Amino acid sequence: MAPLSDDELVAAAQGGDRNALDQLLRRHYDRVYAVCRRVTGGTSDADDACQEALIKITRSLPRFDGRSAFSTWAYRIATNASLDELRKRKRRPSLHSLRGGDDEGEPEQVDPMAAKRVDAVADRLAIDAALGDLSDDFKAAVVLRDVADLDYDEIADILDIPIGTVKSRIARGRAALADQLRLDDLLDAPDTAPAAPSEAGEHHDHAGSSEEISDPGNQTPSPERPTDQP
């Protein structure tokens, strides 16, 4: 038997079918959690945000009118729950970051598998740190696109901003992450290193964009919020 669609499960749940609700939540759980994980940047905060999001989804489901897809609606709730969580708990500076490249040297690893695990953890922390440096506006746009896989229209609807702004935020957010994660080093192209900051008032380089879209809570505050209109 073909699995029920989201719409069918929503209708059944709204009719009181508990199993339908269970299926619906399970189907979308991984992405809801991933959105929370990426937006909050930590497992503890993600845990709380995801829990809150699922309960809100459940309690609001009877009033869900189906004007948007259930997934879009659910990720909107997850995003808002995550941003609320961030507002409640300011992130602490991460211990790991690939930025700067000024490591003095690494201790010798005897167990190669342990070294890989450490690297994996360091990578995750580095991604969390890089995302944490983005302002919430940019981070939400990038996460909704690259984690929740929503299209620009849906993101614009969720964040209540124009599509052009969505496109701009995603692009600049990704570019800032690329700079911070030093992904250029993994590419063969020779001419991709971040350029030196350009003159003030122009947004022509990655470093400049990165500064502007950074989270004021984690970076030296910039004088004013960047205009993210395209």
Add this chain to the structure above:
Amino acid sequence: MTDDLITLASAYLDGAVTPAERAQVEADPELLTEVERLRRVRAVVGDAEGAPISVRERHLAAALDAWDRMPAAERSGDSTPSGALSAAAAGGASITAPTSLRDRRDRRSRRKPLSSRVLTIAAAAVVLVGAGVVINGAMNSGSDDSSADFGIEADDDAAATAELESTPLDAAAETFDSDDEAADEVVVAAPPVAPDADAISGGPEVAPASSDLEVLSGNDELAVFANAKVISRTGVLPDSDAATETGPADGPDNAPADVEDTAPDTTLAPPVDLCGLVDEFVGFALWDTAGLFDEPISVGIDNPTGEAVAYQDATCTEIARTPLP
């Protein structure tokens, strides 16, 4: 690279470009390099680790628990608890103060589990049937046919039910009369019902005179009844000592949190078990449903949800629950 070109590369990665823009990107090695760079970002950001199974199951269980706690009307989108509370407030309800989460949890923890309630009801039913058989056995001692006994019992039950339906208040008065002789007469007239009525209701000393009882035949009447009782109590509680110490209790926000425990309204709140189902008892009534009509049921208010609840206080069995009008 300018922001415009980065945006173009990013849009290309997402497939959100026009044919002309696509051609522009594909003709420019630098733009293609930027696309590749952003593609890697998308890959690492999108590769979020999943939640451990234990965390996932805990989250899902909590969500389903929230669903289970939602009133049926709210689940179907017909009403919201906040709306019910507002309605109660607008109606001049002077209900007890909102309690703390801890108090509420304590009340909930005192609530008997469903299995316990079912067992209690089952035990009462066994006693009931046993009493009926014994009485019928005494009345038909010359007969050896047990099936005939049950037939007679059924006839008696039907007759008793018909009698109760024809004059519900009078019959109920007999059922809950504290006079032993009257009680015995009811037992003889309706063996399966009368003994159980006393057993479940906690004895005639708790049950009020039935002439004061309203007959409720559904959730609508329950809501109206509870609301009327709540409104009728306005002006009773504010004179209590607890209320004067903490200010006028003319609304939920001003009423002292412990008013329910320290200043019970003995006129309208006899010592019945709140059962963790309600926060405030408002009155007795009769429930017009076969099997329930013959005993007074308790009606109370569940403050956090703003719902009227009909229940049997002796067994802590919930009969009906509905938002206040």
